[in-house]
Amino acid sequence: xxxxxxxxxxxxxxxxxxxxxxxxxxxxxxLFLRGTATSQISVDALSDLYALKKxxxxxxxxxxxxxxxxxxTSLDFLSEKxxxxxxxxxxxxxxxxxxxxxxxxxxxxxMDMMEMGISNFKSIKEFSAPLxxxxxxxLIIFQGSVFDNHPVYRHAKSxxxxxxxxxxxxxxxxxxxxxxxxxxxxxxxxxxAENVASFPKINFRxxxxxxxxxxxxxxxxxxxxxxxxxxLSIRRIEAAQDDVLQEALKKPKSQEVKTKKNIDVNxxxxxxxxxxxxxxxxxxxxxxxxxxxxxxPQALEEGDEEEEEMEGSEDEEEEEDEE
Amino acid sequence: xxVHVEKELPLELDLGNMCAFDIAPVSKGIKEEQLRALARxxxxxxxxxxxxxxxxxxxxxxxxxxxxxxxxxxxxxxxxKPKPETRWQKFARIKGIAPKKREGKLVYDExxxxxxxxWGYGGKNKALDNQWLVEExxxxxxxxxxxxxxxxxxxxxxxxx
Numbered sequence: 001x002x003x004x005x006x007x008x009x010x011x012x013x014x015x016x017x018x019x020x021x022x023x024x025x026x027x028x029x030x031l032f033l034r035g036t037a038t039s040q041i042s043v044d045a046l047s048d049l050y051a052l053k054k055x056x057x058x059x060x061x062x063x064x065x066x067x068x069x070x071x072x073t074s075l076d077f078l079s080e081k082x083x084x085x086x087x088x089x090x091x092x093x094x095x096x097x098x099x100x101x102x103x104x105x106x107x108x109x110x111m112d113m114m115e116m117g118i119s120n121f122k123s124i125k126e127f128s129a130p131l132x133x134x135x136x137x138x139l140i141i142f143q144g145s146v147f148d149n150h151p152v153y154r155h156a157k158s159x160x161x162x163x164x165x166x167x168x169x170x171x172x173x174x175x176x177x178x179x180x181x182x183x184x185x186x187x188x189x190x191x192x193a194e195n196v197a198s199f200p201k202i203n204f205r206x207x208x209x210x211x212x213x214x215x216x217x218x219x220x221x222x223x224x225x226x227x228x229x230x231x232l233s234i235r236r237i238e239a240a241q242d243d244v245l246q247e248a249l250k251k252p253k254s255q256e257v258k259t260k261k262n263i264d265v266n267x268x269x270x271x272x273x274x275x276x277x278x279x280x281x282x283x284x285x286x287x288x289x290x291x292x293x294x295x296x297p298q299a300l301e302e303g304d305e306e307e308e309e310m311e312g313s314e315d316e317e318e319e320e321d322e323e
Numbered sequence: 324x325x326v327h328v329e330k331e332l333p334l335e336l337d338l339g340n341m342c343a344f345d346i347a348p349v350s351k352g353i354k355e356e357q358l359r360a361l362a363r364x365x366x367x368x369x370x371x372x373x374x375x376x377x378x379x380x381x382x383x384x385x386x387x388x389x390x391x392x393x394x395x396x397x398x399x400x401x402x403x404k405p406k407p408e409t410r411w412q413k414f415a416r417i418k419g420i421a422p423k424k425r426e427g428k429l430v431y432d433e434x435x436x437x438x439x440x441x442w443g444y445g446g447k448n449k450a451l452d453n454q455w456l457v458e459e460x461x462x463x464x465x466x467x468x469x470x471x472x473x474x475x476x477x478x479x480x481x482x483x484x
Contacts, residue, residue: 021398021400021401021402021403022400023402023403025399028399085399085400105399106397106399106400106401107401108400137341138341139343139366139370139373140340140342141342141344141345141362141365141369142342142344143345143361143362144348144349145346145347145348147344147346148344157344158397161342161394161396162396162397165340165341165342168339168392169389170388170389171379171386171387171388171389172341172386173384173385173386173387174373174374174378174384174385174386174387175384175385177373180362180366180369184353184358184361184362185349186349186353187349187351200351203353203358205358205362207362209366211370214326217374218326218370218374218375219374220325221326221363221366221367221370223362223366225359247401248397248401249395249397250398250401
């Protein structure tokens with residue numbers, strides 16, 4: 001944890017307020033880091049991803065001795081310093097060549113991680129497609145049943161969707177649907193298999209969209225590959241702890257839609273309301289008083305006496321409770 | 324050129340996040356061209372749905388109004404805690420003091436049927452200065468009305484304390 005900075009001027013205070021938790025969050029910033037040893041492929045892949053994630057991204061050029069699966073403290077520190085919610089670490093060694101580690105943070109602490117090996121890599125530079133405007137929101141497509149029924153691929157889906165989705169916006173320009181990120185994976189031969197090395201690779205493709213005019217209102221879509229292209233094999237995974245994930249998935253109360261209770265519209269179209277009243281004690285019902293019918297023949301004498309008393313007090317305005 | 328796509332299994336869409344999920348299984352040794360064709364079909368379906376959203380026309384172009392996202396995604400930071408009320412906020416709430424709503428510069432003029440500025444360039448308060456025909460005593464009457472207005476406001480302000 002970094003030391004708490006107390007703002008000494010208004011500008012510092014504003015900078016601090018920018019980093020505070022908000023009901024509707026800003027874009028998640030991603031850190032692009034290099035490990036102790038890197039390969040050309042892993043670094044190229046890193047810079048391509050940085051190009052897609054700009055401007056909500058920070059690209060570090062220097063090498064860092066970070067081993068995410070052993071110690072997460074340096075990652076936590078970097079996340080806090082840069083206000084980042086994601087980190088992608090490129091490494092290369094004999095055991096895990098051309099490695100990318102995707103890390104997601106919650107409250108500036110590592111929440112979950114997934115390590116992937118790159119194969120069949122083709123960089124953006126090798127494609128001749130037009131470059132995208134940084135900050136554009138992509139269309140994202142997931143292909144394959146594994147993304148729905150296998151926990152590892154569901155995790156990968158959550159990571160990719162969260163990483164690429166960009167800003168949460170209410171309106172988008174119809175001309176702004178310029179590129180698509182397509183992530184596909186084949187089915188597992190053995191759904192029960194535990195060995196991650198045998199899992200099918202994730203095909204990561206990015207295409208530029210060409211919207212062609214048709215006679216109808218809707219355009220015809222053509223895709224032109226723009227890169228990067230990579231096939232990712234799944235290596236080590238660290239899933240999020242349940243309590244942390246639950247905390248992260250909490251929704252703010254204001255977003256719940258409150259329906260007005262007890263108000264309906266009947267078939268005729270009238271607005272009808274329902275009022276609920278407490279239960280009525282029938283013994284205490286105030287009905288019409290018929291004095292003559294009050295007592296039975298047994299209590300006639302007492303009744304007469306009472307009536308005399310009553311007559312005397314009839315001048316009083318107060319009504320007496322007979323029971 | 325057709326925009327129609329036949330899908331065996333309908334795509335699950337999350338238009339708020341601009342994404343689509345195709346749960347049809349993908350064949351193992353799929354070729355690049357087949358992958359691209361499948362992606363094109365899915366992208367066509369997704370874009371068809373996007374273009375069917377309610378729109379807003381602006382001078383910059385057609386804006387699509389996106390719904391809220393449906394996929395649950397984790398937040399980066401925990402939910403903000405409600406801040407304690409300041410002394411002024413508490414006082415204002417009890418007294419029922421609401422922030423003063425500014426009238427704005429424009430005021431509706433019945434004579435011309437337009438919104439004219441109250442003061443400044445082309446302001447309504449200067450109309451009487453430029454009138455070429457003024458009835459006798461109208462200037463005094465006008466000035467008296469302004470004076471009474473000022474007095475009224477002064478009394479109103481003093482009542483507040």
